[in-house]
Amino acid sequence: MTLPNSAPSAIDARFAVLRAEGRRALVAYITAGHPDPASSVALMRGLEAAGVDILEVGVPFSDPLADGPVIQRSSQIAIEHGVNLDRALELIREAALGIPVVLFSYLNPVMAGGEAALRRARDAGVSGILVTDLPVGSDRAREAWFGASGLDFVRLVAPTTPTERMAEIGRHGGGFVYLISRLGVTGEREALASDLPDSVARLRSATSLPICIGFGISTPAQARAAADLADGVIVGSALVRAAEESVEHALELARAMRAAMDA
Amino acid sequence: METSGAVLAERAGDRFGGFGGRYVPETLVPALDALDAEFDTAMADPAFRAELDFMLREYVGRPTALSTAPRLSARVGAPVWLKREDLNHTGAHKINNTVGQALLARRMGKRRIIAETGAGQHGVATATICARFGLECVVYMGEEDMRRQSLNVFRMRLMGATVVPVTAGTRTLKDATSEAIRDWVTTVNESHYIIGSVVGPAPYPRMVRDFQRVISREARAQMLERAGQLPKTVVACVGGGSNAMGAFADFVDDAGVELVGVEAAGEGLSTERHSASLSRGTPGVLHGALSYLLQDASGQVHPAHSISAGLDYPGVGPEHAWLKDSGRAEYVSVTDDEALEGVSILSRLEGIIPALETAHAVAWIVREAGRWSPDEPVLLCVSGRGDKDVGTMAEHLLPSI
Numbered sequence: 199m200t201l202p203n204s205a206p207s208a209i210d211a212r213f214a215v216l217r218a219e220g221r222r223a224l225v226a227y228i229t230a231g232h233p234d235p236a237s238s239v240a241l242m243r244g245l246e247a248a249g250v251d252i253l254e255v256g257v258p259f260s261d262p263l264a265d266g267p268v269i270q271r272s273s274q275i276a277i278e279h280g281v282n283l284d285r286a287l288e289l290i291r292e293a294a295l296g297i298p299v300v301l302f303s304y305l306n307p308v309m310a311g312g313e314a315a316l317r318r319a320r321d322a323g324v325s326g327i328l329v330t331d332l333p334v335g336s337d338r339a340r341e342a343w344f345g346a347s348g349l350d351f352v353r354l355v356a357p358t359t360p361t362e363r364m365a366e367i368g369r370h371g372g373g374f375v376y377l378i379s380r381l382g383v384t385g386e387r388e389a390l391a392s393d394l395p396d397s398v399a400r401l402r403s404a405t406s407l408p409i410c411i412g413f414g415i416s417t418p419a420q421a422r423a424a425a426d427l428a429d430g431v432i433v434g435s436a437l438v439r440a441a442e443e444s445v446e447h448a449l450e451l452a453r454a455m456r457a458a459m460d461a
Numbered sequence: 462m463e464t465s466g467a468v469l470a471e472r473a474g475d476r477f478g479g480f481g482g483r484y485v486p487e488t489l490v491p492a493l494d495a496l497d498a499e500f501d502t503a504m505a506d507p508a509f510r511a512e513l514d515f516m517l518r519e520y521v522g523r524p525t526a527l528s529t530a531p532r533l534s535a536r537v538g539a540p541v542w543l544k545r546e547d548l549n550h551t552g553a554h555k556i557n558n559t560v561g562q563a564l565l566a567r568r569m570g571k572r573r574i575i576a577e578t579g580a581g582q583h584g585v586a587t588a589t590i591c592a593r594f595g596l597e598c599v600v601y602m603g604e605e606d607m608r609r610q611s612l613n614v615f616r617m618r619l620m621g622a623t624v625v626p627v628t629a630g631t632r633t634l635k636d637a638t639s640e641a642i643r644d645w646v647t648t649v650n651e652s653h654y655i656i657g658s659v660v661g662p663a664p665y666p667r668m669v670r671d672f673q674r675v676i677s678r679e680a681r682a683q684m685l686e687r688a689g690q691l692p693k694t695v696v697a698c699v700g701g702g703s704n705a706m707g708a709f710a711d712f713v714d715d716a717g718v719e720l721v722g723v724e725a726a727g728e729g730l731s732t733e734r735h736s737a738s739l740s741r742g743t744p745g746v747l748h749g750a751l752s753y754l755l756q757d758a759s760g761q762v763h764p765a766h767s768i769s770a771g772l773d774y775p776g777v778g779p780e781h782a783w784l785k786d787s788g789r790a791e792y793v794s795v796t797d798d799e800a801l802e803g804v805s806i807l808s809r810l811e812g813i814i815p816a817l818e819t820a821h822a823v824a825w826i827v828r829e830a831g832r833w834s835p836d837e838p839v840l841l842c843v844s845g846r847g848d849k850d851v852g853t854m855a856e857h858l859l860p861s862i
Contacts, residue, residue, distance in 0.1 A: 259760070260630070260761040260762045261635065261636075261639050261747060261748075261762050262639075263486075263639040263642045263643060263646075263748070264486040264646065266643075270629060274630075282759035282760075283759060283760070284759075304746075305484055306745050306746045306747065306754075306756070306762070307759060307760035307761070308760070309745060309746065309760060310745070310756070310758060310759055310760030311759075330486055331484040331485055331486060331746065331749070332484060333483070333485065333486070333490050334487075336482055336483050336484060336485075337482055337484070337751075353487075354486070354487040355487060356486070356487045356490075357488070358487075358488050358489075358490075358491045358492070358649060358650075359490070363490070363491075367487075378486075378487065381488060381646060381647050381648070381649060382488075382643075382646055382647035383643045383646055
């Protein structure tokens with residue numbers, strides 16, 4: 199039961215522009231503070247320049263159970279650099295991006311900051327928030343925090359999600375819906391899942407929110423194939439792994455994905 | 462677009478006070494829904510109950526004995542009764558739960574079983590029932606725990622299980638649990654995840670409690686028959702808290718019965734090296750449930766420590782969090798050194814070598830000698846036997862013997 203919104207969010211505005219241009223969103227994930235705090239600011243700015251439409255910034259957590267080895271490793275490194283939720287917000291503020299930023303977190307680091315942390319996130323220029331371990335219907339009180347935060351509450355849909363539940367998720371989410379492309383944790387894969395077109399079609403019938411596909415997208419060709427199915431593509435582990443080499447490696451990958459999606 | 466205030470109602474039965482819940486990746490939600498429904502259906506099905514009872518009797522060896530402990534009782538100044546979960550097949554209470562969950566997995570048509578293990582007792586109990594039922598078994602175990610509990614690694618492999626070393630983080634139970642959940646997210650359509658304690662997302666805490674409830678169901682009847690009265694105090698060690706929940710469950714409504722859970726104080730509560738989540742933790746979310754958690758101010762989970770691998774966990778079952786906050790149960794703690802003393806005491810006074818986990822509960826009772834009058838019986842849950850720990854025990858205890 200989404201209320202008609204008084205003003206479109208930065209994410210809504212971005213999708214409106216993309217729709218008008220007939221383009222698909224490139225959404226990039228990085229872990230705040232990885233490979234080190236200064237480089238992660240450079241990475242954020244560089245990704246904007248490389249044509250990324252929306253940036254997901256991960257809050258490092260000690261026990262990232264939805265993540266594969268690459269993002270686990272990046273979280274551990276960021277924690278060793280002293281990065282927590284508030285430090286992540288400082289890095290976002292420092293990057294001063296023109297593109298919308300979605301904070302990507304497990305619930306526990308946000309709970310530790312309390313509802314006030316969401317206000318600080320908004321003040322730092324964050325437009326949306328995604329919580330990996332807070333599925334629709336799991337915690338009435340805390341879901342309401344996010345719903346009332348003024349941030350777009352980006353929800354996830356999985357291949358296992360029944361169509362009726364997809365509709366509930368759409369009603370209780372904002373910005374876009376993050377469609378998990380396959381069973382499993384984050385990480386690069388050889389090919390897209392064969393049931394992905396079916397998941398997209400079911401989700402399309404259940405919500406009018408833009409659909410972005412993530413998990414396992416690691417090459418420009420995969421980005422292009424996923425972009426042909428949905429409104430946007432999310433790339434995470436492949437970028438984070440490239441950033442382990444250098445910021446420039448990650449930016450090259452982002453530029454190649456952008457080019458493949460726009461070709 | 463902002464969401465409206467109308468949020469889906471939470472499902473009844475997911476919470477203990479404010480604790481518990483289902484904080485999991487979306488991928489697992491339908492599987493948890495299905496498990497929740499199947500558990501309730503199965504427990505209401507006389508055929509399932511009969512099969513469970515048969516397996517507990519014929520395979521596990523239940524009911525377990527309630528033993529007197531005359532020399533320990535003399536030391537404590539009150540009659541101490543031992544509920545002998547150490548006499549179960551595989552040597553601990555863990556198998557009560559794995560038998561129940563394996564039967565459920567069969568009902569659901571799941572042929573592949575995942576488990577995490579710390580001390581290895583849950584892994585062994587899972588490998589055991591998988592061998593009995595012909596199910597594939599994959600056990601995640603921290604590298605550090607594999608070193609501490611090599612005997613149990615060998616037992617699991619002998620029974621055909623695959624033991625996967627976990628090298629992330631602290632290389633103990635916490636990281637093994639995360640890795641087991643990662644496997645389950647990937648293989649959820651064909652796998653059932655047998656969590657070994659009253660932790661994790663709903664319905665696990667209540668399901669594991671109900672499979673462990675047999676401990677207090679038997680013990681309550683045995684106390685009435687043998688002692689002619691209910692215990693004054695029920696004592697059990699608490700890591701995740703499954704033997705304690707099993708030992709407490711049928712006594713919760715007996716208002717006159719004190720419930721005491723003994724946590725691992727490790728090197729002391731004033732140090733950072735302990736596992737006393739209830740005594741020193743704050744509410745947080747780990748492995749799918751909201752409960753007391755050892756964590757820093759930023760919400761990063763703090764590594765736990767205990768000499769006992771089975772208690773070496775920074776979280777605790779959400780029902781314990783509720784029993785603590787509601788005042789129904791009391792949670793205390795015992796250090797590594799005191800636990801080793803507990804091993805010595807039960808071994809020498811009663812000829813029973815307890816697991817290091819159990820030894821924490823023994824040590825607390827000995828420390829509290831004089832608390833009870835001679836007409837106030839104390840019920841101690843002997844959660845497991847100490848065979849798996851003889852290496853650690855010998856290292857610490859034999860030089861002084």
